[in-house]
Amino acid sequence: YIAKECKRYETETGIVNKSTYWVVFELVWRDFCKFFAIKQGNKIFFLDGTLGREAHGTHPNSRKWGLDKRQVTAWREGKTGYPLVDANMRELALTGYMSNRGRQNVASFLALDTNTDWRYGAEHFEEQLLDYDIYSNWVNWLGAAGMMGGRLNRFNIVKQSKDYDSEGEYVKHWCPELESLPTDLVHQPWKMTKEQQLQYDVRLGVDYPNPIIAPTAPNPYNRKNNKGKGQKGGRDNKRGGNNPNRGRGQRQDMKSLKP
Structure with a gap:
């Protein structure tokens, strides 16, 4: 029904864009997952x-x-x-x-x-x-x-963070302990020097964890x-x-x- 309505909307308005495309695409992907799971069973x-x-x-x-x-x-x-x-x-x-x-x-x-x-x-x-x-x-x-x-x-987690949260607003919302960090450090706080940790009041391993993997x-x-x-x-x-x-x-x- 949703896919049909998207197509109707495109036909009636002449508006065809990525938004309507992805709605339909994701519905197709949802159905693929279901049929794939049914075919593969417990695998x-x-x-x-x-x-x-x-x-x-x-x-x-x-x-x-x-x-x-x-x-x-x-x-x-x-x-x-x-x-x-x-x-x-x-x-x-x-x-x-x-x-x-x-x-x-x-x-x-x-x-x-x-x-x-x-x-x-x-x-x-x-x-x-x-x-x-x-x-x-x-x-x-x-x-x-x-x-x-x-x-x-x-x-690439750091690249993704920079691409999709360039100013670090999302990160700072959910990780408020990083709120004081500038954008060049908020995506990779492990790059802070000891002086910067004191400057921004974010101590690695105390206020925010060290990376669990290097x-x-x-x-x-x-x-x-x-x-x-x-x-x-x-x-x-x-x-x-x-x-x-x-x-x-x-x-x-x-x-x-x-x-």
Whole structure:
């Protein structure tokens, strides 16, 4: 019905733009998730997803998953030391909602940067999201972790923060301890010198956590390592690929998502 009304609106007004396109696209994606889940059955809950054996060995998506409970707790509580991740996770905890852009970033961070069993993230979303849908949630987390094949999207958290919250307004709203930081530091506070920490009254490890993983930590999922047969390398995606519960709009600055 919604898709039909969008088409009617376009026909009657002659207005065809990205807004109407993405509404219909996301409805199609929602249906894809449902039919994909029905076809794959319980595989969507497996660690190796629908890749199965391909998730091991030399396949581009092969993984050795880990579980650091301290990292999982920090992620859940919005205390990772990465402002964009923390802001989104705090918003989720308080409101039961997170934007499409936020969902992509926090999922990429947990699964691909910390190398955590992606199902812990899917279960947390299941517990917290007011708009939770079993098909969209699990299929999109599966895709975010790279366990359903196709293109892998590993997000550059700092770049995403600068692109979608250039002034740091969204981050400062949900992480008020960073409110005094200038824009060149609010996206990566770990770059502050000791003098700057005193100047802005933000002490790393005291007022705001140190990053739970080093910003330059090596990761087997670097984009250059993800090109395989029938697969393009991961990229810092602006439109979104396989992403958790995708689609409440697309290009949207984070600051506009404050309550």
